[in-house]
Each structure stands twice: as structure tokens, then as C-alpha cells.
Amino acid sequence: MEITKLFLITFIAAFVGVIPPGLINMTVVKTCLERGKNNGILVAIGASVTVLFQALIAILLAKYIFNNPFVRVMLLRTGAVIFFCLAIYFFVKAKQRSTKIKLSNTKDARSFFKGLMISAINVLPIPYFCAVGAGLNVSGTVNYNIINIAVFTLAAAFGTFATLYLYVLCFMKIEQKTASITKYSNYFMGILMLVLVLITVARIIYTWT
Numbered sequence: 635m636e637i638t639k640l641f642l643i644t645f646i647a648a649f650v651g652v653i654p655p656g657l658i659n660m661t662v663v664k665t666c667l668e669r670g671k672n673n674g675i676l677v678a679i680g681a682s683v684t685v686l687f688q689a690l691i692a693i694l695l696a697k698y699i700f701n702n703p704f705v706r707v708m709l710l711r712t713g714a715v716i717f718f719c720l721a722i723y724f725f726v727k728a729k730q731r732s733t734k735i736k737l738s739n740t741k742d743a744r745s746f747f748k749g750l751m752i753s754a755i756n757v758l759p760i761p762y763f764c765a766v767g768a769g770l771n772v773s774g775t776v777n778y779n780i781i782n783i784a785v786f787t788l789a790a791a792f793g794t795f796a797t798l799y800l801y802v803l804c805f806m807k808i809e810q811k812t813a814s815i816t817k818y819s820n821y822f823m824g825i826l827m828l829v830l831v832l833i834t835v836a837r838i839i840y841t842w843t
Contacts, residue, residue, distance in 0.1 A: 640782055641789045647766045648685070648793025651759070657720070660822070661752045662798050663805045665745060671802060673745040678798035680749020682791045685759055689790035692763035693783055707838050714831050714838070716755050721827030728821045763790055 652659055658681045666674030753759075767786065 637782065637785050641785050644689075644766060644786050644789035645793040645796075648689075648763075648790045649797050651762055652794050652797035657756050657827070658749075658753055658794075659798055659801045661748070662801050665748070666802055666805055669742065669745065673742055674802045675799065676742070676745035677749035677752070678795055678802060680746040680751075681753035681798060682749075682795035684750050684753035685794045686787050686791035688753070688759045689763045689787040690783065692760045693767040693786050695760075695764065711838060712757055714835055716757070718827070718831050720755075721824045721831065724824035724827060725821070728824060759790075 662674050662677050662681070665677045
């Protein structure tokens with residue numbers, strides 16, 4: 635019963651955590667629009683695999699990170715720098731001459747590794763799952779043994795993939811508007827990165843106050 639409860643709570647937390655537009659889900663959408671549904675799903679799978687390891691790190695380090703503001707701030711600073719660099723990249727790419735996009739449902743292994751990479755540079759899931767893990771253990775009823783850790787990490791990965799897959803299904807319905815959407819997608823991604831920088835900086839300031 636406790637294992638089922640742990641899985642459901644973590645699954646829901648992961649599912650909800652990916653719903654707001656962010657780096658990973660917008661990358662999935664952009665891939666769907668540019669390279670087709672199958673490649674979008676591969677990006678989602680790759681990202682979910684990375685989340686599995688991020689959740690594992692988070693649950694193992696939850697107590698240490700929450701008791702050490704310095705480590706928490708260093709993680710956030712790393713994320714802020716990465717997001718700022720990505721913002722510059724997307725704005726530069728948006729200024730480049732657009733090329734014709736050919737939609738294809740042919741699977742490309744590079745999409746899987748793209749999902750792995752994009753998810754890996756997004757460090758925010760680690761403190762997020764730390765918070766989830768610490769919250770589940772507030773009452774001291776959750777004993778994070780090997781089985782519970784495995785359940786926690788798998789639930790985080792499946793919850794993330796479920797949301798990303800819904801993004802694929804929803805945004806593929808507007809495939810006929812690909813040209814106009816893609817035209818502004820890089821600008822959107824760049825603005826999103828700047829917003830994430832501001833949010834991360836605010837969290838750093840909040841941590842030290």
C-alpha cells in the first residue's frame with residue numbers, strides 16, 4: 635500500500651511539474667513540428683530517461699541539499715548560466731534565414747540523444763524532486779530503501795513521459811500551421827529561457843534571505 639501511494643504521489647508530482655511550458659516540453663513540441671511525431675516521442679523518451687537519473691540523485695541527496703543552502707544555490711546558479719546561454723543561442727538562431735522544414739515520421743536516434751541532452755542541462759528537476767522526496771518523508775513514514783527509491787525514480791520518469799506524450803498528441807493536431815508556428819518558435823524559446831533565468835535568480839536570492 636505504501637509503495638502504491640509513493641508511486642502515485644510521485645507520478646502526479648512529475649506529471650504536474652512538466653505541464654507548464656518549459657525547456658523540455660517546448661523542445662518536444664518543436665521537434666514534433668519540425669521532424670514529426672515519432673521524433674518528438676523519441677525526445678520525450680530520452681528526456682524521461684534523464685529524469686529517472688535526476689530523480690535518483692535527488693532522492694539520495696534530498697536531506698543533504700535541504701540542509702545545505704550553499705549546494706542548493708550552486709545548483710541554481712548553474713541552471714541560470716545554462717538558461718542564459720540557451721537564450722542567446724535561440725535568439726541567434728531566430729535571426730538566421732529560415733529554411734524549409736520537411737516533416738517526417740522517420741525515427742532518428744539523434745532525437746533520443748537530444749532528449750537526453752536537453753533534459754540533462756535542465757538542473758531544476760533535481761531540487762524539485764528533492765522537495766517531493768523530503769515532503770513525502772516529513773512524517774517519517776517513508777523509508778527510502780532500495781525498493782522505494784526504485785519506485786520513486788520510475789514514477790518520476792513515467793510521470794514526465796506521460797505529460798510530454800500529451801504535448802505530442804495535442805500539438806500534432808496543429809501540424810497544418812507548422813510554418814507559422816516554427817517561424818516564431820525560436821523567439822519563444824529564447825524568451826522562455828530568459829524567464830527561467832529570472833525565476834532561478836529569484837530563487838537564489840530567496841534562498842539566501
